[in-house]
Amino acid sequence: MAISIIYLWTYVYHILRVYSTEEEKEVEVDVSINETKYSAESSKRFPDNIKEALLQSKTFSTSEEFQYQVALPGGRSEEHIQLSQFVKFKQHLMMLEEKLNLKKLFAPSTIGAIVGFVVGAVSQIRDLLIGEGAHLRAIQDSASLLSDAAIPVTTLIMGANLVKGLKGPRIQKSLVIGIIVVRYVLLPMSGILIVKAAIRFGLIHSDPLYQFVLLLQYAVPPAMAIGTMTQLFGKGESECSVIMLWTYALASVALTLWSTLFMWLVS
Structure with missing residues (x-):
């Protein structure tokens, strides 16, 4: 994660x-x-004769400026130059x-x-922050308290984006269908090929639960953080909300079917 x-x-x-x-x-x-x-x-x-002539700016020679400078005795040392x-x-x-x-x-x-x-x-830092007898346990408790609030906030932003998708502008149906096909058809199929090839070449373990978790990552809907990013930049919010609406509406069906297939493959 x-x-x-x-x-x-x-x-x-x-x-x-x-x-x-x-x-x-x-x-x-x-x-x-x-x-x-x-x-x-x-x-x-407007004709050119109406335009006013620019005022001539006073020019000062650089030699006059140097006359007001005070010469340092012996010149500048190397410490001031370098x-x-x-x-x-x-x-x-x-x-x-x-x-x-x-x-x-x-x-x-x-x-x-x-x-x-x-x-x-780093075990030394971990022992200081995490554990019942950690000296800096208050930092870990404060960070945990702040992180617990991040999940509800992200869920609220996601719900607002889904509601906005119902009232948002219409985008091309072919674009939404293409995203859904790639997300829920092509990507899980490519995930099966990648995981099976990795098992064949000995890159991952042959644990069924481990394989199921890897395969499941290819069938989940888009990350909720993408909606948060679009709101941070203020660009593409309406388009993202419409895409999120349809992908999460079909996620329950697609995720159920692919989970059943993945369990059959790893069993």
Whole structure:
């Protein structure tokens, strides 16, 4: 589950972010085109002789500026000219952060999942936070209290999206049918082939329950977090609500049929 959360909030989150920024750029381009058209029309209406001449700005020579500077005795030392290694390293980190945009790369859910991995993997940190006799048990209790509220909030957002799908704009039926076919027909069939091939090559264990859990991941409906992401960016909310409505309406039938088939395959 933690790996799926990291995948969802890194890959899917940034796909939505890229498409939302592209739509914003298209809107800005349309606005700039309209502004240029308006300026061209206004220039045709008003002649050039009405335009006022620009005021000449005062220019100052750089030599006059240097006259007010106080010369340091003996010149500047090398300590003032060269930056220290720590400052250079800090500048490189800031440049790297600007290029990669780490704030957008690491979503809050991704950071939480990574911290959970670290706490679970490092035994010293785990003993401090988790357990009856842990010294920092209050941190674990506070995090658990906050995480318990995340599930009802996500369910409320999902319910609001489903209700919005009933009243939302109509999209092409072929698009909805194509998504349902890929989600509930092609993806489970490909999952059967992938799991069987992995068993044949010895990549996974031949435990029936383990195989059933792996196969079941290919037949579940889309993640509820996608609706949360669309609301974060404010793009594609209506389309996502319509797709979520139909996929979750058919999930009970499709999941029952595929679960029966998966149990027959692993038995």
